Amino acid sequence: MAFRSPLINVMASAATKAARGLKRDFGEVENLQVSKKGPADFVSVADQKAEDVLYAELSRVRPEFGFLMEERGVVEGKDKSHRWIVDPLDGTTNFLHGLPQFAISIGVERDGEIIAGVVYNPISDEMFWAEKGAGAYCNEHRLRVAARKDLRETVIATGIPFHGRGDHLRFLKELGIVMREVAGVRRFGAASLDLAFVAAGRFDGFWETDLAPWDIAAGIILVREAGGIVSDVKGTRKVLNQPEIIAGNEIVHEKLRILIERAGLPRKPKPAKPAKAEAET
Ligand code: IPD
Ligand code: CA
Ligand code: CA
Ligand code: CA
Incomplete structure (x- = not known):
């Protein structure tokens, strides 16, 4: 017991x-x-x-x-x-x-x-x-966080901003970037349970923007004590008052964090192809 x-x-x-x-x-x-x-x-x-x-x-x-x-x-x-x-x-x-x-x-x-x-x-x-x-x-x-490492096998939870709250276009950009890499995305509607489900290994990861400390305080310790990582987009562990939260096992957390970070940054210009390779195609 x-x-x-x-x-x-x-x-x-x-x-x-x-x-x-x-x-x-x-x-x-x-x-x-x-x-x-x-x-x-x-x-x-x-x-x-x-x-x-x-x-x-x-x-x-x-x-x-x-x-x-x-x-x-x-x-x-x-x-x-x-x-x-x-x-x-x-x-x-x-x-x-x-x-x-x-x-x-x-x-x-x-x-x-x-x-x-x-x-x-x-x-x-x-x-x-x-x-x-x-x-x-x-x-x-x-509880133990899920062990999956390959993003293509993961189910990731998130929160869609409610009407009048948050930046929907930014969210859709993030969502698009994450959806291309993972098996599926879920929006269940209670951030505390999303984090509890990450702790329980039901979700492989979770990210959301603009949550309040009361949405996530208990969930943070649940994920950490189940062996997972919780941070903001920069990897900062003091996350209670940060604009976004990302959670998962060590590997999924880092992969998800990089995807979200990429969504927030201006795209790097594509490297120019070498002339020879271009001529071959
Ligand atoms: C909401 C839920 C939801 C999240 C919202 C929160 P509330 O909390 O946690 O999952 O997406 O941002 O405000 O208002 O139902 O306590
Ligand atoms: Ca809440
Ligand atoms: Ca509430
Ligand atoms: Ca509320």
Whole structure:
């Protein structure tokens, strides 16, 4: 049986409690009050209720920790080195459309480094959790990133920018470059679960631009503790506040990183063919 530390237990039990409301409201979307934070950026009463439960639970057990929460923002704590980074409902659009791919995501940051994380999908009842140095798990099963090295065999996850957010043409350019090299690309709609699926070896890799810290905090430690690499397009490992995130096993991560980097750079002019070779064709 996998050993869960007190910290993981606190996060797992807060997530389980908040998930009860989400499960109750899932499928009842017509009755949920939904408002817009932006053109296609929805927030429902379910997001807010889940966040209230998480805030109450986590501050009860660790009253000194600070918070960074999607709906509440920053809440300073007495303890300046620790904070919870929380997305109460990652995949709101899926949730509102009755698509069962959404999660509660809780990360713990210590002095700027993510040291533990939990991503919980209430519908599949999969609790992904990881702690620095202790490995990554789904429920009781140890996780390991996929071992594939040949990009042509890989399934890579990404996120398509929502309406009014992100640069769609840039995304399509990146997508085109990646699609030519890999077996397939998926867009499931919850970044925390995309990263959890990389940790679980279900996806070989993942990249996305313009995510917020609460989308990825828990997922980062999951991938790392499952033996994978997470960085930005330059290879920087401190990725929480970078514009893009790239994840995979060591080989896939690097190959994907180079593809994304190439998409962002002006194309090098093709080298001129030697006159002799030209004459031969
Ligand atoms: C969204 C999801 C989605 C990603 C978006 C995020 P939300 O989070 O993680 O996969 O593509 O950029 O905003 O708003 O549903 O918590
Ligand atoms: Ca949101
Ligand atoms: Ca999110
Ligand atoms: Ca959210």
